[in-house]
Amino acid sequence: MLNQDMVREATRLTRAGQLVEATALLQRMLQGGSAPAPTSRSGTQAPLARLEPPTIDAKADVVEQRESRPTPPSAVQGRKRNSSLDGMRKFSGLGVQGPIGRAPPSTSDIAPEGTQFIAGTFSNAAGSRTYKLFIPSRPQGKQLPLIVMLHGCTQSPDDFAAGTRMNFMAEERNCFVVYPEQPSGANQSKCWNWFRTGDQRRGGGEPSMIAGITRQVMRDHAIDPKRVYVAGLSAGGAAAAIMGATYPDLYAAVGVHSGLACGAASDLPSAFAAMRQGG
Numbered sequence: 001m002l003n004q005d006m007v008r009e010a011t012r013l014t015r016a017g018q019l020v021e022a023t024a025l026l027q028r029m030l031q032g033g034s035a036p037a038p039t040s041r042s043g044t045q046a047p048l049a050r051l052e053p054p055t056i057d058a059k060a061d062v063v064e065q066r067e068s069r070p071t072p073p074s075a076v077q078g079r080k081r082n083s084s085l086d087g088m089r090k091f092s093g094l095g096v097q098g099p100i101g102r103a104p105p106s107t108s109d110i111a112p113e114g115t116q117f118i119a120g121t122f123s124n125a126a127g128s129r130t131y132k133l134f135i136p137s138r139p140q141g142k143q144l145p146l147i148v149m150l151h152g153c154t155q156s157p158d159d160f161a162a163g164t165r166m167n168f169m170a171e172e173r174n175c176f177v178v179y180p181e182q183p184s185g186a187n188q189s190k191c192w193n194w195f196r197t198g199d200q201r202r203g204g205g206e207p208s209m210i211a212g213i214t215r216q217v218m219r220d221h222a223i224d225p226k227r228v229y230v231a232g233l234s235a236g237g238a239a240a241a242i243m244g245a246t247y248p249d250l251y252a253a254v255g256v257h258s259g260l261a262c263g264a265a266s267d268l269p270s271a272f273a274a275m276r277q278g279g
Contacts (some may be wrong), residue, residue: 002006003029003094004030004200005024006026006029007026007200009023009025010023010029010195010216014027017106020135021051022238023136023234023237023238026237026238026256028243029245035128040165043098048050065201068162075123076123084096096176104158105158105159105161105162105259106162109162110161110162110167111161111167111168112168112171112260113180114137115134115135115136115137115167115171115176116133116134116135116266117132117133117134117135117167118133118135119132119133119139120130120133120213120216120217121144122209122212122213124208124209124212125208126204126205126206126208126209127209128209129179129180129181129182129183129213130181130183130208131157131178131179131180131181132157132158132161132178132181133176133178133217133235134166134167134170134171134176134177134178135159135176135221136170136174136175136176136177137171139174139221140221142172142220142222143220143224143225144174144175144222144223144224145173145175145176145220145221145224145227145228145229146175146176146177146178146214146217146221146223146227146228146229147166147170147176147177147178147229147230147231147244148165148174148177148178148180148210148213148228148229148230148236148240149161149166149231149232149236149249150180150192150210150230150231150232150233150236150240150243151181151182151190151232151233151236151240152177152232152233152234152235152236152237153187153189153191153235154189154190154237155190155233156181156190157179157180157181160179160233160236161177163180164233172208176217176221176223178213178214178217180208180210180213181210183229184191187204190204190233191235192238192239193205193206194206194235194239194241194242195238199242201246202246202247206239207239207242207243207246207247210230210239210243211243211250214228214230214250214251215250226252227252228250228251228252229251229254229255230243230244230253230254230255231254231255231256232253232256237255238256240254240255240256241254241256242268266277
């Protein structure tokens, strides 16, 4: 079961900007550890200025610097008062589509030739989520492992698949991989809402939809129920920790990455290769 004290402390650490500490605490929870007493350098806890959780993942895009040109006075006078905020609302770092954004990954970076990467949808009383499913080229009619990959903030299944190269490892080792997608309508930055009480319990909220996607893939394909794993990066890592705690009967192992170190996403396939060899 979830240790609510540890979840609350992880939420506090995240909002205070201590992301590494928050991820380590969630990993300790999965291992059955206890929460440490909250500490503060000044002896008093800093007030939480934001009601919404911060974006855990961020990616800076290099853009070409262009020489600015003076704007005619008539154009300035014709603008509405709040027009200066339009560019900020459209900035890709806020998780909304805008003119400055990441180029979509190429097909060759997402999955190897001869395999399938198909879209699906799952719905239940909590809502609906789309997902992408990787199907290896040689299922051979036997039950295979399934890895559930939970992306980080501002990402999509295609981004996560290309960044981790998980589909290439899955083809090599003959595994299915499913990538549930968090839409911007559920969280402006596409973060999984692991910090909300309603999304921390079995049978409700986002955990029920992620578990439902997992079971739907298991029903539609030849999946070994003893080799179903869940992993996540950053906010997706926190959600993966919750899935492991609330559905221990469904997932054999959990992989959590803070995503703060360079190359962290690329470490996920090697971790699951070890799990598969051991399973």
